[in-house]
Amino acid sequence: MWPTEWPAPARAIATAIEAALLAAQAADEPGFGAATGDLAELPADQVSAVLAAVVRELLEIAHPDGLTGDDVRAVLEAVVGRSVVWLPRLDPAAVVGALTGALGIDEGEDRLPTDPRPAAILLIDHLATTARVPARESVLRAITEIARAETVEMP
Numbered sequence: 003m004w005p006t007e008w009p010a011p012a013r014a015i016a017t018a019i020e021a022a023l024l025a026a027q028a029a030d031e032p033g034f035g036a037a038t039g040d041l042a043e044l045p046a047d048q049v050s051a052v053l054a055a056v057v058r059e060l061l062e063i064a065h066p067d068g069l070t071g072d073d074v075r076a077v078l079e080a081v082v083g084r085s086v087v088w089l090p091r092l093d094p095a096a097v098v099g100a101l102t103g104a105l106g107i108d109e110g111e112d113r114l115p116t117d118p119r120p121a122a123i124l125l126i127d128h129l130a131t132t133a134r135v136p137a138r139e140s141v142l143r144a145i146t147e148i149a150r151a152e153t154v155e156m157p
Contacts, residue, residue, distance in 0.1 A: 055144035060129035
């Protein structure tokens with residue numbers, strides 16, 4: 003159960019991310035499609051912000067000494083190689099877009115051939131497994147931090 007003080011959209015985002023992660027861990031293509039479909043029904047900017055924050059945090063945990071080009075390549079190869087087995091329609095460009103977008107390299111989703119949010123779920127699953135940390139905790143921290151940042155008054 004997610005914090006009850008969160009607004010309904012935040013709880014819906016966390017719940018949909020959790021369902022998508024469970025489907026990814028089970029290599030359940032129909033379940034993954036349904037869960038990422040639920041994510042697509044939620045506010046895109048908010049979902050993307052949460053996913054990007056989680057990917058960034060997990061990258062930092064998995065690569066505490068910094069991220070090299072070889073690290074990025076290894077993450078991409080691992081995610082695509084592991085996922086394409088059960089998700090044959092996976093677009094590797096979406097995985098690249100999700101990773102570069104989370105790192106602030108990409109200027110937006112408009113140029114991507116497919117939605118990068120499902121690919122972000124695959125990245126989160128891989129990175130949480132690699133870092134040996136529960137993805138749920140990163141989702142909790144990301145939503146809490148985003149909510150906190152939105153309530154800070156601008157001078």
